[in-house]
Amino acid sequence: MEQIDCAVIGAGVVGLAVARALALGGREVIVLEREAAIGTGISSRNSEVIHAGIHYPQGSLKARLCVRGKQALYAYAQAQRIAHRRCGKLIVATEPGQVEALEAIIVKARANGVDDLALLTQAQAQAMEPQLHCVAAVHSPSTGIIDSHALMLSLQADMENAGGLLVLQSAVARAECASDGIVLAMADGTFLRCVNVVNAAGLAAPSLARRFAGLQPEWVPTPHFAKGSYFSLPGRSPFSRLIYPVPEAGGLGVHLTLDLGGQAKFGPDVQWVDSPDDLQVDPARGAAFCARVHTYWPGLPEAALQAGYAGIRPKISGPGEPDCDFLIQGPGEHGVPGLVNLFGIESPGLTSCLAIADQISEMLLRSDEKSRYNR
Secondary structure (H helix, E strand, O other): OEEEEEEEEOOOHHHHHHHHHHHHOOOOEEEEOOOOOOOOOHHHOOOOEEOOOOOOOOOOHHHHHHHHHHHHHHHHHHHHOOOEEOOOEEEEEOOHHHHHHHHHHHHHHHHOOOOOOEEEEHHHHHHHOOOOOOOEEEEEOOOEEEOHHHHHHHHHHHHHHOOOEEEOOOOEEEEEEEOOEEEEEEOOOOEEEEEEEEEOOHHHHHHHHOOEEOOOHHHOOOOEEEEEEEEEOOOOOOOOOEEEEOOEOOEOOOEEEEOOOOOEEEEOOOEEEOOOOOOOOOHHHHHHHHHHHHOOOOOOOOOOOEEEEEEEEEEOOOOOOOOOOOEEEOHHHHOOOOEEEEEOOOOOHHHHHHHHHHHHHHHHHHHHHHHHHHO
8 A cells, every 4th residue: 555644635726735835844745636637626716816814803714814825925926926916906885884894894904914904085996996986995905816727836836846746536535544544545446545634625625524434523514505606898807906895795795806817707696506516607697797796887888797607615604604714623623643624715715825734734743743742
């Protein structure tokens, strides 16, 4: 049976970032990806936004890792020449009753260490974005966009240059957890003994964790799938910044984001679905998108939006329930030596990927030191 120090399951942006951190730390690392390419799941079906860290509860992992990850991601993208732009965003109140919510957003952001927000008047916001309709806005200058696939390729290259290995079309069927290691049973019938395993399987992480014999079921949350559809606008956007409405239940509302070529896309909305494979965009949803976008961009031409793509948020809280924090479970929580499970790594997972990776690397280092001490 083959043996290795660290196996990372899932070659999305978080899995690759974790594998890179472990490899750069001198670990023997293999990344196991069930698909034929990297980043085909959540990592390729999002807004590609570098978030500032504004909306998350104070002290939460989402808040701390987003703020830390944003700084690390900008530095990494600049050093590696990964296409990105610190374009900024405006969070807009389209009616007077929403201005108080903007003020609360600034207070929450400051508690998270984001102190560069500014409350703008209608005139100030429209001077920045002439086609915007609002009564007031919050400007977040540190919000940006990034080429997520180029980021993943760079993370993969760093990992491989440090001696790590990526194996595609390599699905994990189940695992046996014991005090002396974790044996992964692969779908092709082979076995791999690992000292450490990081379950970064995204939408499949809970179902995979349930197939880890030795991990108690109560440590595995119930997955919920929140589909978000995107619609695109042909041609170049009239906006140079991202435009977000005041947040709504279940998400940040139908917002306008940009790609690096200047084209606008709108979304995601929130649609609870039963399957993570429900990725078809219903063109009929376009009318509702237009109605919501018209609240902050009245100049959007009727029927201009085209169905784009959809993604699934890997929620661990269901409809009507408060949003859950990132759930990063290590041996200190569930008691299984060498195992780290990542659950509910939704937005701002992309922004936080390098900070998540550092946290897991430190977690496994502490676990190794404890194991050596106990021996």
